[in-house]
Amino acid sequence: MSTVLVVGADRGIAHCISLQLKERGDDVIAACMVGNDELVAAGVRVEGGVDVTSQESVDTLVAKLEADGVSLDSVFHVAGVLGLDDLGSIDYDDFRRQIEINTIGPLRTVEAVRGLLHEGSKVGILTSRVGSLTDNTSGGMYAYRVSKAAANMVVLNLHHDLAKQGISVLALHPGMVATDLTKDYPGDYDYITPEQAAAGLISDVDGLTPENAGRFQHSNGTYLPW
Numbered sequence: 001m002s003t004v005l006v007v008g009a010d011r012g013i014a015h016c017i018s019l020q021l022k023e024r025g026d027d028v029i030a031a032c033m034v035g036n037d038e039l040v041a042a043g044v045r046v047e048g049g050v051d052v053t054s055q056e057s058v059d060t061l062v063a064k065l066e067a068d069g070v071s072l073d074s075v076f077h078v079a080g081v082l083g084l085d086d087l088g089s090i091d092y093d094d095f096r097r098q099i100e101i102n103t104i105g106p107l108r109t110v111e112a113v114r115g116l117l118h119e120g121s122k123v124g125i126l127t128s129r130v131g132s133l134t135d136n137t138s139g140g141m142y143a144y145r146v147s148k149a150a151a152n153m154v155v156l157n158l159h160h161d162l163a164k165q166g167i168s169v170l171a172l173h174p175g176m177v178a179t180d181l182t183k184d185y186p187g188d189y190d191y192i193t194p195e196q197a198a199a200g201l202i203s204d205v206d207g208l209t210p211e212n213a214g215r216f217q218h219s220n221g222t223y224l225p226w
């Protein structure tokens with residue numbers, strides 16, 4: 001049985017990851033903005049009031065976990081937002097919000113929880129394929145692409161720094177997943193369910209080792225270019 005922290009678990013993919021990990025017997029701590037009755041009913045430890053843009057809220061979470069002697073085997077940082085913009089209609093306040101949540105959020109969280117990690121711990125951070133420099137063949141979505149490309153750099157940096165302590169870090173792309181996040185996403189895609197994405201992401205992190213860390217992996221198991 002592993003002890004796992006899932007961040008951003010009010011709904012969507014993180015919610016499903018929390019339920020699936022609990023179902024298989026892991027000890028799950030779900031960090032939520034508000035909280036979630038379904039997770040509580042499933043026996044998940046739910047910590048509400050965790051906003052990854054707030055240092056105070058992240059520090060409060062860590063202090064509680066420290067006080068309880070929690071040692072984390074894995075962390076899934078899933079919290080994220082998507083704002084659709086285009087050249088000519090960029091909202092720079094929203095751009096900063098996306099950077100704050102999608103880029104600084106995972107860094108703030110992992111920096112804060114690193115004292116709860118140990119040799120052999122694993123950290124999976126949800127970025128996005130649209131943050132791949134190589135994969136960008138269409139333009140658009142400035143804020144989201146930039147925030148996720150920078151999040152990929154956060155992952156690679158964390159990998160180099162935390163590998164020294166035997167901690168493995170991975171960037172994760174869930175696939176095109178039917179959640180609230182993608183309901184207004186333009187174009188036709190074959191969406192997978194959040195349950196399918198969660199299962200693939202759990203499998204990716206299960207397979208994460210010091211040897212294959214520092215890479216960018218799809219929930220279908222394949223590796224993506226930075």
Ligand SMILES: NC(=O)c1ccc[n+]([C@@H]2O[C@H](COP(=O)([O-])OP(=O)(O)OC[C@H]3O[C@@H](n4cnc5c(N)ncnc54)[C@H](OP(=O)(O)O)[C@@H]3O)[C@@H](O)[C@H]2O)c1
Nearest residue numbers: 008010011012013033051052079080126128176177179181
């Ligand atoms: N869905 C896709 O196709 C897709 C594709 C590529 C990458 N991703 C990435 O996968 C992750 C999860 O996406 P999703 O589809 O599950 O989205 P979602 O259904 O919109 O869920 C996003 C989650 O993030 C939480 N959140 C937002 N801002 C937060 C903050 N400041 N602090 C803490 N939690 C916060 C939300 O909480 P509230 O409910 O309180 O707002 C919600 O629980 C995101 O990072 C997204 O960029 C998704």
